[in-house]
Amino acid sequence: MGPSSRLPHLPPTVIVGFAIIALYAFAAVFAGVIAPYGETQVVAGEFEPWSSAYWLGTDNLGRDMLSRLLYGARNTVGIAVVTTLLAFAVGGAAGLVAVVLGGWVDQFFSRLVDVLMAIPQLVFALLLLTILGTAIPSLVIVIALLDATRVFRLARAVGMNIVVMDYVEAAKLRGEGWRWLVFHEILPNVMPPLVAEFGLRFCFVFLTISALSFLGIGIQPPTADWGSMVRDNASLISFGDTTPLLPAAAIAILTVGVNFVVDWFLHRSSGLKD
């Protein structure tokens, strides 16, 4: 019963998605080795065109565009991964604890999340970052907390379906504490939807960071970052040059790639037939 077959073949979109993710991961890890120049090194004049020395030209300060794109993968993607992990640790744990303990704990977390979600996320993030300053740790914590609200709701919803199962009741009757219930009885059973959500959430976090950087309060110069790279070189667009769109394209392609994989995973874990 059910499509539990062990991946007889992957759909082409998934292969493309995995290839994109692998390529980005490679760029992020080996940026220091494969990049022709340093991340912040000024190597030539401003806005050099594409040439054999500077494959993708140079930016508004004369730094090599290709090198900065590669380092950008490390910075932007790295921060997005850390932020998403943090969002899942906080939101997932709070959601499952709310499910297991119920009562006022559940009420407290749920209402807190309602309040946080009532404020538009980007506006709220702008506000908090203006107050806290734009250091990378505060960026990570603010976005992670705001995204944790969504994770909380998902974890609580799927956890609700599990907590009513007899095996959870059996564990309660055995006298197990809430830690055992959360980590041994419930968490393993809610992993598939959470993993799928992880992929989606990663895309949103990624886009939020890029948007904040574009607005100037995300990752700060001279650190290479795709969002601020678009902003810094935006004036070139009016001259018909596509170079400033490359970081934007890098963001778009990764988002599409991750979504290919997530869609497939969601499809599998939801047990839908093709």
Add this chain to the structure above:
Amino acid sequence: MADELLLNIRGLKVEARGEAGWTEIVHGVDLDLKRGEILGLIGESGSGKSTIGLAAMGFARDGCRISGGAVTFDGVELTTASDAERRALRGSRIAYVAQSAAASFNPSLKLIDQCTEVATVHGKMDRRLAQSASIDLFKRLHLPKPAEIGFRYPHQLSGGQLQRAMTAMAMVCRPELIVFDEPTTALDVTTQIEVLAAIREVVRQFGTSAIYITHDLAVVAQMADRVKVLLKGEEVEEAPTRTMLATPKEDYTRSLWAVRSLRAEAKPATVPRAVPILAVDRVSASYGAISVLDDVSFALHPGRTLAVVGESGSGKSTTARVITGLLPPTRGEVRLDGEVLPASYRQRSKEQLRRIQFIYQMADTALNPTQTIRDILGRPIEFYLGVRGKEKEERIRALLRSIELEPDKYIDRLPRELSGGQKQRIGIARALAAEPQVVICDEVTSALDQLVTEGILKLLLDLQKRLGLSYVFITHDLATVEAIADEVVVMQRGRVVEAAAKADLFRPPHHPYTELLLSSVPQMDPDWLDRLLAERAANEGAPT
């Protein structure tokens, strides 16, 4: 006309998709059905009886396909017919009644709209005509207030009423063939009688052919003209019902027949010991404002089995929840070996929790699907007894041996890699792992086939003898009570209506409710239902 062949199945093969491609689950079954005839299909779960029933409509479940053979319905070959041709037949000439009517109705539409839909979609009747036809069927099926009941929503009807409404839905178009897939399995014995009688009456009135799928031999004896016994996708034997009941040919059929004869050895009458191992004393409980238990008392003595019997809603499972501390009572107390237990399980000590263990009805939901058998059994050993490492492993293996499962083969499996009966055995082993004194069995066999049930009951009796366990056995099945109980408590609407030793309970005079329960258990006698209905009609007619 009477002897005309309506449905003809030859060499039917059905395959199911699994981890390693397609595997055959029905291996070439033949089936003939004449007009106006009722054929009983009987077998354990996994015997392919439901799959064959669906194939009779030219349909295969998701993940299954008809891979060979021919299904001919009144001259139309269903396996090669186009979707449109099959669609034209289904609902209008062939209908299907599912096991769980509650899950098969659309909860957000009124019954009458769901009943008339088939007829209007097929263009057989207009809406008004279909409505009056449905109401007529509601009347024939003895639904209360037939003119109004259709305008209610499914959740406003009881399970038995829904099952009859579903039969009405199937019959609106006057189909020539109806496939009944275990229509009464989910119902109480007293409700089952009403539904069986209503279905049989209507099917006979209209001369409809039917395939009646069930695992309950006594039910099939009442309904079918002919019975076909299936085992693992193959036919074992087929014969007219009376012949089959009187002289089953095959060993397998005989073993099905023999299950109901399991009896526990009579234990010596209760040694009147001052302190029962478990005493429920004047317990009342409620869910919110609704009172569900009222002044319930009984006592269980060491090494004995106390059966709590009643229909759904009688409070028998609630009693179990009070004993385990899941539902603190509003009044009264539960004593374990003379010691008063705290009302909520949260306040009970680990030791108190250990001494009372619980076995669930649905082994599917009682075992965590992500834990291996080793984890499931190892946890209570480690948690309660503090045993770890090699000794724990040895104990897990000993437990598996005691429930007759080969340790090397099963210890690393996940629950989904076990059969229903094996899962229930793991549920028993998990309870045993805590080395309890009292085990509460909540309908532990009601989701299982008869043969598997017999195995589980034998195992429980055997364990009782070896380990001196005391059981509270909650069930609605009186055959199980006869097999296993020493004392019986009959419950109705949250009260104890009769408490007696088993031998006394099955001997008159009874409490009227016990009488009703006892008389409603289907007997392996094709005339039983007729006789019972006649008796009851006579009693109703007589002034009381």
